Amino acid sequence: MGGKGSKPDFKELSKGTKFTTKELEQWFKKFKADFPEGKITKPQFVKLYQKMFETDSDGDATEFCGHVFRQYDKDNNGVIDFREFVTTLNVASNGTAQEKLHWSFQLYDVDGSGSLSEAEIVQVLSSIYKSRSVPDPKAKATEVAKEIFSKADDSKDNKLSEAEFVRHAANCPAIGEMLQGH
Numbered sequence: 001m002g003g004k005g006s007k008p009d010f011k012e013l014s015k016g017t018k019f020t021t022k023e024l025e026q027w028f029k030k031f032k033a034d035f036p037e038g039k040i041t042k043p044q045f046v047k048l049y050q051k052m053f054e055t056d057s058d059g060d061a062t063e064f065c066g067h068v069f070r071q072y073d074k075d076n077n078g079v080i081d082f083r084e085f086v087t088t089l090n091v092a093s094n095g096t097a098q099e100k101l102h103w104s105f106q107l108y109d110v111d112g113s114g115s116l117s118e119a120e121i122v123q124v125l126s127s128i129y130k131s132r133s134v135p136d137p138k139a140k141a142t143e144v145a146k147e148i149f150s151k152a153d154d155s156k157d158n159k160l161s162e163a164e165f166v167r168h169a170a171n172c173p174a175i176g177e178m179l180q181g182h
Contacts, residue, residue, distance in 0.1 A: 006038075008082055017086060018094035024086060031082050039079040045069050061131035067124050071107050101169055105162045115159035121145040147174040 007028065010021040019027070032038065040048070046065040072080040072088045091103050110120045122141045129137030152168035152175060153160055169175050 013083065013086065017090035019086065019090060027086055027089075028082055031085060039081050040072075040085065041079055042066065042069050045072070045080065063127035064124070064131045067107055067110070067127060070110075071103065098166070101166050102162070105165050115161050116165065117159060118145045118149055121148060121160075144174050148172065151175075 008024075010024040010028070013019075013024055014021045017024070034048075035044065042065070045068075046062055049065045049068065050061055069080070072084050074084050074087070088103075091099050095103065105116070108116050108120055108124050110123055111117075122138065122145045125141035125144055126137040129140050134140055148168075149158070149160065151172045152164050154164050154167075155161070165175070
């Protein structure tokens with residue numbers, strides 16, 4: 001993005017997103033107003049997430065926000081810069097169903113191995129349930145993860161590939177539940 005707080009090349013950034021240069025300029029202005037340092041820290045992200053999604057006042061979204069933060073922070077430097085912010089926002093706002101499924105798969109792929117384990121699904125789902133004050137979030141997440149694996153692990157290798165995940169996303173209610181965090 002250039003130096004700390006410098007303006008990005010909106011024209012170049014628009015080529016990698018579905019935002020116009022004018023929209024990117026507006027996003028940047030808002031981003032700089034909200035985050036004058038030109039970056040979002042994890043604690044700032046948690047506050048932003050809780051404000052945007054009006055999380056359950058009894059729930060704790062901190063753990064789930066850590067997973068979402070990881071999706072934004074593509075260079076793993078512990079902060080989200082404008083380019084990372086707008087690139088991920090682009091998928092959420094303008095992405096195709098395939099792009100959104102890929103993003104969701106990566107969210108659950110905590111170790112970055114390219115496949116999902118039952119433990120990874122339980123980890124992320126339980127953090128979602130915890131943020132929504134679901135009673136016994138780990139037990140609920142374990143139940144959903146077991147159902148997903150029984151229906152979607154075609155190769156029976158105790159790993160869910162992205163292809164299996166995508167193939168079953170539309171017709172496996174448990175994956176639908178996982179994607180919506182219910």
